[in-house]
Amino acid sequence: MQGRTPRWILHILVMTALLLTGGCAMVGVHHIAQKDYTAQRRSDVLNTRTLSDSTLQSLNVVALSRDECAANFTRCTNTLLYSDGLDNERRLSALAELWLALAMQSERDSPDGSVSDKALNAYLQSARYAYAYLFYTARHPGERAFETRQSQVLAFYNYATQRAVMRFFQMLPTLGTDWSRAPIAGWDLLKPDSDVYLGSGDRIPRELIPAEGLRFSGLRNIYRRDGFGSEFVAIGATPAFSGPWRESNYVPLTAVLEFPGDTLQSVLDTHDVRVYAKNPYLDSSIPLDGQSIPLAGNFTAPYGVWLAQSGFAGESLRALFGRGGLSKPEVWLMQPYDPNRLTVIMLHGLASSPEAWINVVNEVMGDEQLRRTYQVWEVYYPTNVPVAVNLAQIRQALDNTLHHFDPSGTAPASHNIVLIGHSMGGVIARLLVSSSDDKLWSIVTERPGLSTADKQKLRQRLAPYLQFSPMPQVTRAVFLAAPHRGTPVARWKLARWIAGLIRLPLTLLEEGKNITDAMQGKNASSTSVRVPNSIDNLSDSDPFIKAASTLPISPTVHYHTIVGVYKSNAPLTETDDGVVPYASAHLDGADSELAVPSWHNVQDAPQAIIELRRILRLHAAALHCTPPENGEPLACATPSSTSH
Structure with missing residues (x-):
């Protein structure tokens, strides 16, 4: 019939529809955003x-x-x-x-x-x-x-x-020391293998903090090394002072779990697990399955946690005003003592503490080459007492510390030490590498007609403060914003008012009375000479600072200066950092001098830190030092001195 669709065409249409709907799924494509x-x-x-x-x-x-x-x-x-x-x-x-x-x-x-x-x-x-x-x-x-x-x-x-590892750490106290295998959660924990040392002979942490996710205000950068293992801050027991030194009890720890087995199936079948606790300062890799595997490490976290828990800010101010706190210098080791690393010693300034070096130390420990070459010591001292007294006590503390850790004086750590001092710490650092000879006796006022015996007594009293020689272990020094010739700021009304609030230790006042008596001889009056405090000493008119500024630095010591420039629109010779004039911070004969646009706390300026890192690299290169790998000793071609 005309107008009707042939049956065979209908069959084709039906089969085509079935194929399209059931047999052939359509594939689409679309783009997604880069972030997605x-x-x-x-x-x-x-x-x-x-x-x-x-x-x-x-x-x-x-x-x-x-x-x-x-x-x-x-x-x-x-x-x-x-x-x-x-x-x-x-x-x-x-x-x-x-x-x-x-x-x-x-x-x-x-x-x-x-x-x-x-x-x-x-x-x-x-x-x-x-x-x-x-x-x-x-x-x-x-x-x-x-x-x-x-x-x-x-x-x-x-x-x-x-x-x-956090769960294993919680169960450690219940295991004692005489064990090799402990069952837990269907597994057998094999006795850990550790090379972590927390100072003062301690190898078992009292606290373990995962380093992942820790962030610190005041620290510019977090320095860590990517690799295998989980990063921790291991905190040891607070060490008792047996001397002026204190080894760090905040150290990095990297934990690795090993599942024993020679084949894939034996590893999947085992329920044994061993913990390796490694010190990433000593170990940059760990051998596993016949391979050397890069080991992870976090080098900032222990330092940051230590500073956060230290309470230095309040203590340093109490010490300045003589209201408790610190009374004598202490030498703080930022890592447990390592005889095979060169030593950097840092001295902070007035009213300060080791917190002054927060970013400097972090940048040194964060630099792979410097971390493997150096260890950092920080001198923490009361900043209210006279410079001469701090100088004598700091020198004694450093000598005792070096002798304690290296009695024979043969370790690399005892040679080619680098001194770094900021502000008043820079003045003290310079005097630690200077010779006094008899040049400071001119500041002593003695009564005319003093007997020979009384003169000898006076010299004995004053010799520890006025007679000194350079530390032979130091061969390089860096002075940052140091008022070697004093500062007029110390004569300002505000500075004099603050100086008037400072209380000196009773023992120092008694020593001042004894010195006064020795200066006056048998006719000593009941009125003693006022003992100057640290702010007095920092004045550009102070007799001690004026005489000390002329003392020669040891010819075996390379030295560098870093100065702050607060007013950049004036000639360098007429500038200052807001506290210390350039003329006071400048030293003739320095190997280098860097002027940094900065207020007085120049040690925290990024340009100054870069310069310090350059100087430390220069020092190691001059000694032809090869940084150690995985606990090997530091190799230096010149073990005891640098050449000019």
């Missing part, structure tokens, strides 16, 4: 608390979903472990993330937020699968160096290690 692409690539259980795209794809391959894994975790992990279709890298990395997700959820579910046995087991499972992925698959870690997935798995391992 990056977030998707980096998203994982640590960053977003959701499984990574890589793990979700691995689940898809074995016909699993996120919800199915949440409903039956054991079935999910067993399916991943034993199903075909996945290579070992995809299988193990997915298992590491799934176990980590379970561990984190178990920890969140804990009523007190602690790591329960269930959570600990899951963290160890995660760490073991990550460990197996890294070291027991067909490719070595170096072959995956540019792969995002390896970075994720390394992060899984490091975080799982952190949480497991």
